[in-house]
Amino acid sequence: MYTSFFLLSSRWSLPMMMSISHRGTGVAMSLGVSLFGLSALVLPGHFADYLDLIRSLSLGPVLIYSAKFALAFPLSFHTWNGIRHLAWDMGKGFKIPQVYQSGVLVLVLTVLSSVGIAAM
Known part of the structure; x- marks a missing residue:
């Protein structure tokens, strides 16, 4: 009982959240690439047909930019x-202040590079 209370009441640290997120993004990207490749084998038609379908939806630039950012x-x-x-x-960078500083730097660089990539 004490252990579960401790786990629920303690705050997650930045390094712990980033470690979990690193693993999660790796799994998500691997799964996404695998599903994309599998869909290319299974779905009828050509990739260009699906691109034309997306173009025909006339999605707004905000939605397209948001999807690219995601x-x-x-x-x-x-x-x-x-x-x-x-x-x-x-x-x-093993000292605790350096771990937090590099974590914040990673988050800032992530947002900046994601904005830049989505703008392409």
């Missing part, structure tokens, strides 16, 4: 956090 965000986060992990593999 696709770019996991890729950007996983990439920047992976670079952070590579720095840790080299023995850099």
Whole structure:
């Protein structure tokens, strides 16, 4: 009982949330690429036909940009956090203040690069 109370009452730290998110984005991207590839094998027609279908919906630029941002965000986060992990593999940034600083840097770079990729 005490353990479950402790788990429910304690706040999640930034490094813990980022670690879970790193794993989650990796699984989500792997699953997304696998499903996309499988759909290319199973669905009738050609990829260009599906692109034409999306174009015919006449979606607004805000919705299109939001969708592109939603696709770019996991890729950007996983990439920047992976670079952070590579720095840790080299023995850099293990002190707690550095862990939090690099975490914030990863989040800022993720948002900026996702905005840039979505604008393409």
